[in-house]
Amino acid sequence: MLNNRTVAAALLSATLALPAMAQFQKPEDAIKYRQSALTLLAAHNGRVAAMANGRVPFDAKVAAENAALVETLSKLPWAAFGPGTDKGDTRALPAIWAEPAKWQQAITRFQTDAIALNTAAKTGDLEAIKKASGALGQSCKACHDSFRGR
Amino acid sequence: MLNNRTVAAALLSATLALPAMAQFQKPEDAIKYRQSALTLLAAHNGRVAAMANGRVPFDAKVAAENAALVETLSKLPWAAFGPGTDKGDTRALPAIWAEPAKWQQAITRFQTDAIALNTAAKTGDLEAIKKASGALGQSCKACHDSFRGR
Numbered sequence: 001m002l003n004n005r006t007v008a009a010a011l012l013s014a015t016l017a018l019p020a021m022a023q024f025q026k027p028e029d030a031i032k033y034r035q036s037a038l039t040l041l042a043a044h045n046g047r048v049a050a051m052a053n054g055r056v057p058f059d060a061k062v063a064a065e066n067a068a069l070v071e072t073l074s075k076l077p078w079a080a081f082g083p084g085t086d087k088g089d090t091r092a093l094p095a096i097w098a099e100p101a102k103w104q105q106a107i108t109r110f111q112t113d114a115i116a117l118n119t120a121a122k123t124g125d126l127e128a129i130k131k132a133s134g135a136l137g138q139s140c141k142a143c144h145d146s147f148r149g150r
Numbered sequence: 151m152l153n154n155r156t157v158a159a160a161l162l163s164a165t166l167a168l169p170a171m172a173q174f175q176k177p178e179d180a181i182k183y184r185q186s187a188l189t190l191l192a193a194h195n196g197r198v199a200a201m202a203n204g205r206v207p208f209d210a211k212v213a214a215e216n217a218a219l220v221e222t223l224s225k226l227p228w229a230a231f232g233p234g235t236d237k238g239d240t241r242a243l244p245a246i247w248a249e250p251a252k253w254q255q256a257i258t259r260f261q262t263d264a265i266a267l268n269t270a271a272k273t274g275d276l277e278a279i280k281k282a283s284g285a286l287g288q289s290c291k292a293c294h295d296s297f298r299g300r
Contacts (some may be wrong), residue, residue: 023197026231029193032189033189033190033193035186036186036189036190037186037190039182039183040183040186040187040190040226040252041178043173043183046172068263069222069226072219072222076190076219123180
């Protein structure tokens with residue numbers, strides 16, 4: 001059965017053409033890149049989440065701008081988890097490379113929820129943003145629980 | 151006289167609404183954020199530059215995707231150079247805060263050239279991309295020469 005997640009995942013596969021190989025000269029470049037992308041993701045997701053949680057006043061324009069960035073950034077980190085990037089200054093767990101299907105599933109879930117947050121934010125409906133932000137937060141947490149060490 | 155840079159700068163002022171204040175809890179968060187944004191900028195700009203310089207084969211789709219990211223990312227680092235973020239794990243020079251007009255000019259030049267690169271990349275015309283990539287590289291260098299230490 002086709003559901004929203006399936007459709008979104010298919011769209012992602014079609015549009016995410018940034019080639020995964022040969023982007024980084026050294027493993028440490030890939031690690032620095034993916035950490036940078038995840039730092040920006042956390043910052044911009046955090047700005048939406050702060051509004052969703054009522055910690056800062058809701059501003060629909062700011063929420064939409066940050067959610068759009070979250071969707072754009074959600075595509076970036078994953079190509080930098082290539083072979084040989086499991087060692088070094090990284091909290092990435094071996095499960096990323098040992099369980100590629102589960103890893104890919106976590107990425108797809110995250111990206112799908114990032115798209116849903118952006119879609120919700122474009123409507124300016126705070127209740128929809130709250131729901132989408134909560135789902136995205138759960139995606140972040142689930143992936144960190146399985147694939148990120150301390 | 152209105153030229154492309156003037157127009158682009160005016161557009162930027164109109165669209166760049168991400169508020170500069172109260173985004174970061176601590177100065178070190180701002181420093182980490184801006185370094186992350188600049189790391190991603192360097193990576194994606196580098197992918198276009200490598201094609202412009204003939205170091206990797208030209209792929210119009212990849213160039214366009216990376217140039218679009220360069221334009222998006224070109225808006226991000228600057229809000230994180232707020233007061234109190236001049237100390238710590240940073241190569242940012244005091245000139246950033248001592249010469250705000252010159253600093254703003256460097257940012258505007260960079261963002262304008264990033265927009266121009268994206269515009270060129272959308273055409274798929276390698277010669278136009280080469281020219282825009284060269285100009286953007288000069289913007290990067292000029293800003294680093296004046297505002298980034300070693």
